[in-house]
Amino acid sequence: MNPHVVIVGGGFGGLYAARALRREPVRITLLDRRNHHLFQPLLYQVATAALSPAQIATALRRVLRGQENVEVALGEATAVDLATQRVLLRDGALAYDFLVLATGATHSYFGHPEWEKHAPALKTLEDAVDIRRRVLLTYEAAERESDEAARVPLLTFAIVGAGPTGVELAGALAEISRHVLTRDFRHIDPASARVILLEAGPRVLPAFPPDLSAAAQRRLERMGVQVRLGAMVTGIDAEGVSIGAERIASRCVLWAAGVAASPLARSLGVPLDLAGRVIVEPDLSLPGAPRVFVIGDLTAVKMADGSLVPGVAPAAIQGGRHAAESIRRALRGQPARPFRYVDKGTLATIGRAAAVAQIGPLHLKGFLAWVLWLAVHILTLIGFRNRFLVMLEWAVMYLRFERGARLITGDVPELPRAKQSDRAAG
């Protein structure tokens, strides 16, 4: 029987590892807690009511159905038993000959788990739908609130962290308030909403060169976002955010600050870095376990210049392909090669027709960078159907300033701090 390759995680890393092994004499089991691959770079568009969940996610079985040597399994890995070569599940175990761990990262609240309840973060489809619900309900509550002063915290959106996700969220929320909702309410002017982007460091998009950070900040400010640099959040509760002694009253705080590796890393018994990431060998294998590979956001990989490979989709894809290549070489008795990350550039979008891009020495901003961002994201969306429909949604949105996915689902809302007045009965 062919050797059994178990891949844990159906994100970019795991999926590309599985596909790269399609012609090899192996049996692959791709294990994930979810039945879908999620195109995470567009998750903020679901959170801001532009796209529907199904447009940025594809069933894993669907993606892999043509590949005969893969089996998709729905389940959650709780630990890895390296001694017996088994992945432990909540209700069983999977024995492996080769193992690829690609469970990615989750959000981190820097030792303040109690903040999560008041400031949700954006990692899963459920997070995105929850944030969408929270944002839309905040406007609803403001519309029902007749006291002018009580409306202010309802119309204040605070985003913690000015990395790509924070910048995207801030830009999209500013656009919604200024262009999308303009004529929808009778008692509030959505354009009076404040969107505040809080960043502890000295500039937005810290992974980009300073000139692009500056360009992004100028653009955000022109869109109406208040950018606050050097603002270290010290507290978050149901009423707002504290920055030292200062207080920002806000009923809708979103978290885009910290990431931490998936907790599966802790079960491996190997050294982790401060963010809980696995410190791997140069070939991405686990120290002491040459048939176990760890890829993507779950790892800390040093590049030649001493910096870390960034936690972005292209790095996960390259890691997945490298793990597959190492397995292929091992099957042929060849030694593994070290992983080399090829940086093809970095992109971040700010809003309608605005983005920044770094491609080697080339720095782009504005409309051109945005077109590039659009092209890259559409071309890499898994599944032709999604690609085509997302393009259409975007075209409609661009031309009409319209957001199609403005649904509040779930139980009948208890509006945040709304008082039902008899106003309408005047």
Next chain:
Amino acid sequence: MNPHVVIVGGGFGGLYAARALRREPVRITLLDRRNHHLFQPLLYQVATAALSPAQIATALRRVLRGQENVEVALGEATAVDLATQRVLLRDGALAYDFLVLATGATHSYFGHPEWEKHAPALKTLEDAVDIRRRVLLTYEAAERESDEAARVPLLTFAIVGAGPTGVELAGALAEISRHVLTRDFRHIDPASARVILLEAGPRVLPAFPPDLSAAAQRRLERMGVQVRLGAMVTGIDAEGVSIGAERIASRCVLWAAGVAASPLARSLGVPLDLAGRVIVEPDLSLPGAPRVFVIGDLTAVKMADGSLVPGVAPAAIQGGRHAAESIRRALRGQPARPFRYVDKGTLATIGRAAAVAQIGPLHLKGFLAWVLWLAVHILTLIGFRNRFLVMLEWAVMYLRFERGARLITGDVPELPRAKQSDRAAG
């Protein structure tokens, strides 16, 4: 100040009542528990993974934003106080001069509320997403189940009730198992799934003429659905359905049998029929309250021939327009006119390229009826954007036998009765 018209419910009836009053000197408040209008006739397509929630729902504020005399309010009406002319909410009250009640129907389990847990019904977007999740997880559990006999109840889908919703669900489930999922699994053949449609009466689609019922049944059977007529369900639990002494083991039972009027009707203190519907005056007003109108599925309205106006979207739309017309006449001191339902025909779809239609004396079936069904549903979808995208989804689905919205969201699933085997580790 202009008279205040309160409309409770943003379904077809309420929405069309609001729109019909757009030129009148009134202030309208449209109250709904949800922020969206739902195109209920296509709800089964969300439940069967063909469409996304946002494609059949539009934000009420979006639909009505051009209409200056309407205000949309998010909230739940708990009762009506006719004496003081107020709608009571969970956290306040709305005074009205005219009232239109259009809260529709909910599902009824014929005195067996304990069945609901095991056999969900289809009324809201949340129901649809829950049913989609249940259906997809059942296949996942079957794939993981290594015992042949234990797989049978996992691959048995039972639908209770063969009205339009039951027929649509049965047809769609049969198509999924035979065409969509064919190559997705490694251990089960989805085409071996049984879809059983249980109907207590003597034929499917009882509201249609007998020849169309027979045609629909033949078509369902050709698609692989087992149609069981005269099958009165006497019990439903986690393991399956009982029909008297007979037992059908099924881990996925769906309910499409009974409807009951929304519970708001009980607060009115007027006679209700057995299904809890309000027995209204010929002009749709509440007995003793000429400025309160009740429309759509919430009412029982007798036609000239003694039969009831059916609980379908066109009847709700006509009722909404009639209530608006009555308000308009009252404002001018004119007496109300009786409501006359105009039956423009009835349509039910069975599956890909198959439907039945009755338009007066004309009975259509097969492809032609399906094209008609398609045209009517696309043209009446509220909102151009949705219309266009739904058409595209359908085109893709038709050409490629593909279902785009195959997402299981929510917590990590506890698969129904799955045993994790070490099989894959072989």
